[in-house]
Amino acid sequence: MNSLTELASPIAVDVYRGRRERVLAAMRAQGGGIAVVATAPEVLRNRDADYPFRHDSYFYYLTGFTEPEATLVLNASAQDGEPASILFCREKNAERETWEGFRFGPEAARDAFGFDAAFAIDSLDEELPRLIADRPALYYALGASAEVDAQVRGWLAAVRAQGRSGVRAPEEARNLLPLLDEMRLVKDAHEIAIMRRAGSISAEAHRRAMRACRPGMHEYEIEAELLYTFRRRGAQAPAYGSIVAAGANACVLHYPAGNAIARDGDLILIDAACELDGYASDITRTFPASGLFTPPQRELYDIVLAAQSAAIEATRAGVSFDAPHQAAVKVLSQGLLDTGILDKAKFGTIDDVIGERAFARFYMHRTGHWLGMDVHDAGDYRNADGPRDAQGAREWRTLAAGNALTIEPGLYVRAAEDVPERYWNIGIRIEDDAIVTPNGCELLTREVPVDADEIEALMRESNQD
Incomplete structure (x- = not known):
């Protein structure tokens, strides 16, 4: 493992946890809601060779986590006992690790990087509609990625499909990036x-x-x-x-x-x-x-x-x-x-x-x-x-x-x-x-x-x- 993927030091964990807390506090001040920050996608270079993977900067700023296929969810409307910072990442897989190298897996990533909870990335589309249901706002990088925009539309559609059961989709979509930009400056x-x-x-x-x-x-x-x-x-x-x-x-x-x-x-x-x-x-x-x-x-x-x-x-x-x-x-x-x-x-x-x-x-x-x-x-x-x-x-x-x-x-x-x-x-x-x-x-x-x-x-x- 290189310096970016080694277990985070306690000092570094506190740095990233502190940044997440600042975002959560700012969201609570605006009435709460859910924020979603995905890392960068892997990109095919040619045939079956990818470009070297480089994490998304906003995602890394809040997590310190550098593996592909990962998403951070911040729940500023979490009640007592509910997780406020949640990581979705790749599961442990001995066969894939033989080819591609070490993976933390959700449990180890949660402990190493100080998240309240962590789940497999494969469960993201199942969990997000549940997490955003009845929340006042959804924060993400508006318009930055057609793929993410489409994914968000899918989550919102899944929530709206439950409308007859009294479940409501967020009333507002807010751009998270200006808040993070001011922090990063x-x-x-x-x-x-x-x-x-x-x-x-x-x-x-x-x-x-x-x-x-x-x-x-x-x-x-x-x-x-x-x-x-x-x-x-x-x-x-x-x-x-x-x-x-x-x-x-x-x-x-x-x-x-x-x-x-x-x-x-x-x-x-x-x-x-x-x-x-x-x-x-x-x-x-x-x-x-x-x-x-x-x-x-x-x-x-x-x-x-x-x-x-x-x-x-x-x-x-x-x-x-x-x-x-x-x-x-x-x-x-x-x-x-x-x-x-x-x-x-x-x-x-x-x-x-x-x-x-x-x-x-x-x-x-x-x-x-x-x-x-x-x-x-x-x-x-x-x-x-x-x-x-x-x-x-x-x-x-x-x-x-x-x-x-x-x-x-x-x-x-x-x-x-x-x-x-x-x-x-x-x-x-x-x-x-x-x-x-x-x-x-x-x-x-x-x-x-x-x-x-x-x-x-x-x-x-x-x-x-």
């Missing part, structure tokens, strides 16, 4: 500890890739150094498809590691990180294949690093989510003017560049996103209620201590007649993971160098080995 100590470890593993992988890189290597060879480190250090998988982009490929934001060869004079942009125990990390570094930045590369790199530093300085509890982005945009816009990439005769001031969004040609993404169980984690970026701006957009939400986000400015300069040739095909992004604190933020991924001189020193040491 603020990381607890258990989550932050895992994310620190994930960041450390990913940083080691980037250091290894920098040391291994030589002109003449294929992008996929560099990617192999990353994947090796992830698994060797105990991470279960990459958190997302690794981006390893040589030369002009770095100007393609979601470029997958391919067959291109890193050439002398190229920059290598790596956006890659691991998933550890259900939590993602997310790091980007850009470095020279030869170990030395050219002057134009160094000029743009230092602008992006200064933009990241400004965004980091702006990241703290109590400020708008948009504040780090605006701080980065100001530095990048000034840099585009100073280098002549943007014509000062046309865009005379930084206010002109920002007002006309001229920077967006070279910086077309935002400076960060939520991070957690998903690399682009759950949660709204704008307030659900309140005033709107002149364009009708809702206000950005305010950062709070415990929020986790990336800080990742970049510049991507494609070859073009109106751009100085020395900057052609230079793509740079610098990304770190941060936990918001009351007075700033904690960076989780700085075990890999970010300063250009430190990157060159690390690669120089490797070349001397």
Whole structure:
């Protein structure tokens, strides 16, 4: 068994039990009801081979349970003596375990993960109509899965078929995800500890890739150094498809590691990180294949690093989510003017560049996103209620201590007649993971160098080995 399927520690059990209790309390405050959270389905890759199974993040957040074919039911209308948290999972099966590995089975899962009750998954369609009958509301991920929607319709139909006996179906179907999203936005100590470890593993992988890189290597060879480190250090998988982009490929934001060869004079942009125990990390570094930045590369790199530093300085509890982005945009816009990439005769001031969004040609993404169980984690970026701006957009939400986000400015300069040739095909992004604190933020991924001189020193040491 790996770390995700071993018997849960008492501390972890308390974490998941506490989360379930928070959901139940919120449901009781709204009058009670039943919540249903299913894990992800297994997916066929081709013929009789499945894709590697990965649990649903919402399900795992409330259970810590990673086996396929599992569903959590929370009964906020339970009476004294009735179970409030119920797991449905696969039964023990010696024959299937010979082929597929260990299964907890309902009884062991109930005890190991702190549920009030557990039943075989095969009984779900029989038990759910009974559980939702005469309840005021049914909570689930509305519209997220056609299969789950169809299953819910079946349960409701089974209850309504008993209408002549006085049994009533829930009067409301409510979306459970906004409640869980708000919970997931603020990381607890258990989550932050895992994310620190994930960041450390990913940083080691980037250091290894920098040391291994030589002109003449294929992008996929560099990617192999990353994947090796992830698994060797105990991470279960990459958190997302690794981006390893040589030369002009770095100007393609979601470029997958391919067959291109890193050439002398190229920059290598790596956006890659691991998933550890259900939590993602997310790091980007850009470095020279030869170990030395050219002057134009160094000029743009230092602008992006200064933009990241400004965004980091702006990241703290109590400020708008948009504040780090605006701080980065100001530095990048000034840099585009100073280098002549943007014509000062046309865009005379930084206010002109920002007002006309001229920077967006070279910086077309935002400076960060939520991070957690998903690399682009759950949660709204704008307030659900309140005033709107002149364009009708809702206000950005305010950062709070415990929020986790990336800080990742970049510049991507494609070859073009109106751009100085020395900057052609230079793509740079610098990304770190941060936990918001009351007075700033904690960076989780700085075990890999970010300063250009430190990157060159690390690669120089490797070349001397």
